[in-house]
Amino acid sequence: MPNDLSHLPPASADEIRLLVKRAGLDLSEELLQQFIVAWPEYEAMVRRIPRGWAYTDEPAHIFCPIRVGGG
Amino acid sequence: MDIPFLTVAELGRAYETKELSPVEVTRALLDRAATHDGKLHSFIRVTEDVALAEAKVAEAEIMAGKRRRPLHGIPYGLKDVIETAGITTTGHSKLRQDYVPREDAEIVRRLKAGGGVLLGKLATWEFANGGPSFDLPWPPARNPWDTNRLPGGSSSGPGAAVAAGFMPVAIGTDTGGSVRGPAAFCGLAGLKPTYGRVSRRGVFPNTFTMDHCGPLTRSAEDIALVMQVIAGHDPADPSTEDCPVPNYRAALDGGVKRLRLGLVEGWHEGPGVHPDLAPAIAVAVAVLRQFGATIEPVKLSSLRDYTDCKTTISLVELYTIHEPDLRTRPQDFGRILRNHILAGGLIRAEEYQAALRWRTALAKEQMAVFQRVDALITASARSIADIADPDRISHGIGPSITQPFSISGVPALAIPCGFSRAENMPLSLQIAAGPFAEATVLRIAHAYQQATDWHRRHPLLA
Numbered sequence: 001m002p003n004d005l006s007h008l009p010p011a012s013a014d015e016i017r018l019l020v021k022r023a024g025l026d027l028s029e030e031l032l033q034q035f036i037v038a039w040p041e042y043e044a045m046v047r048r049i050p051r052g053w054a055y056t057d058e059p060a061h062i063f064c065p066i067r068v069g070g071g
Numbered sequence: 072m073d074i075p076f077l078t079v080a081e082l083g084r085a086y087e088t089k090e091l092s093p094v095e096v097t098r099a100l101l102d103r104a105a106t107h108d109g110k111l112h113s114f115i116r117v118t119e120d121v122a123l124a125e126a127k128v129a130e131a132e133i134m135a136g137k138r139r140r141p142l143h144g145i146p147y148g149l150k151d152v153i154e155t156a157g158i159t160t161t162g163h164s165k166l167r168q169d170y171v172p173r174e175d176a177e178i179v180r181r182l183k184a185g186g187g188v189l190l191g192k193l194a195t196w197e198f199a200n201g202g203p204s205f206d207l208p209w210p211p212a213r214n215p216w217d218t219n220r221l222p223g224g225s226s227s228g229p230g231a232a233v234a235a236g237f238m239p240v241a242i243g244t245d246t247g248g249s250v251r252g253p254a255a256f257c258g259l260a261g262l263k264p265t266y267g268r269v270s271r272r273g274v275f276p277n278t279f280t281m282d283h284c285g286p287l288t289r290s291a292e293d294i295a296l297v298m299q300v301i302a303g304h305d306p307a308d309p310s311t312e313d314c315p316v317p318n319y320r321a322a323l324d325g326g327v328k329r330l331r332l333g334l335v336e337g338w339h340e341g342p343g344v345h346p347d348l349a350p351a352i353a354v355a356v357a358v359l360r361q362f363g364a365t366i367e368p369v370k371l372s373s374l375r376d377y378t379d380c381k382t383t384i385s386l387v388e389l390y391t392i393h394e395p396d397l398r399t400r401p402q403d404f405g406r407i408l409r410n411h412i413l414a415g416g417l418i419r420a421e422e423y424q425a426a427l428r429w430r431t432a433l434a435k436e437q438m439a440v441f442q443r444v445d446a447l448i449t450a451s452a453r454s455i456a457d458i459a460d461p462d463r464i465s466h467g468i469g470p471s472i473t474q475p476f477s478i479s480g481v482p483a484l485a486i487p488c489g490f491s492r493a494e495n496m497p498l499s500l501q502i503a504a505g506p507f508a509e510a511t512v513l514r515i516a517h518a519y520q521q522a523t524d525w526h527r528r529h530p531l532l533a
Binding site for chain 2: 019020023024025026027028031034035038039041042045046048049050051053057058059060061067068
């Protein structure tokens, strides 16, 4: 049965800064502050995603070679 | 004749009998927009010269007996993420405020071939995603039913423009509800077709795997007429399916007798839902039952689940689209869109993959239900239109009643089903059916609109 990560504590402001830096993004302090305010809502959402899917649980996007050529 | 509020079907009949002409109608609608849009901001750009030229051509052809049904000489507008050759296509963003495409989007090519008359490019949330935003080069559109309120989004301009009587049809895009939301908040019909039914080529992407183009009109009948023109395979858009386009207009008159409809439990009632909504849906369901439909309750996953899954996928795909600009000019995005894109950049690959697997499970849940019912019934929005408040920054990732059908990719239609008592704002019914069952959705909506007049009401502009 899939489970999620919603039990984890929210990231601190310093951790959010680190995440942004590791993503290679360079933001002004003003824009960074705006994002630090917004991120907890996104973080909570992502942590609610069920994990632990079976190998047979296919993702929604399946590669279809015939379509690559516009067929 | 009250030209601003005639439907596509009524305009077509008036052209047929020569009671009205395309030039006369186009001129009247341009004048109305010039008078009233200063309060509504539904247009980014009015294409008056193009409109009058196209109307003159359509008029000459109709007079010569060369009628191209059903959109010949019909004025329309385009959400400003849909590319138009030689006409600025801004995405309502500073980043593209001077961008002039060299080619038309496929949907524009089809509308032109059908004889449509382009009145202008319409407001949107930034790149069909970030909004409502007050920090962009153009103000957000307002709701014609109450200009202190917003028309919903992201097809905000299309919703406002059709409701205001500036045009009988506008083309929007719908990734998580961006056609159906504005249709709901503005008292219109709005269809998200099946994913792959209408080409997205030449439309600025938002979420590759959930983007749809769809029409907003006054009636289900008009949606059928527009779909006849815009639906179909596009070899250059790998998402489109090469399957026949049915005669949507002919399918409208089948009625609902013996149709099995599933009423979704829990989505349009409870905390956070406008108190007038559930009673309005109950009355609408009673109308459908009266005409012979059978109704059964249906239980699906929570809106929270659907929205978490959809938004996670969307944000990652959004980041891949905007990453170059985010790295080089982040300050040029509006705050809401910038935060969305940034969030997408922090979601890990395994989280995206988990959401994709969840999407399969959620879509399978719906497909199983469509084995036993012909369509699902719920609301199109859980509230009435929001007040326009520049100080309220909402990233809009709360539970959404439109996103379940974005996840499954099935056709879903919003139609008006009443008004809130205290605010006199539109309430809306949502009808969804299995993949490529647009005709079923439209048939149910048409039967409902034959028995009710909510779609005939329109706002009075001061």
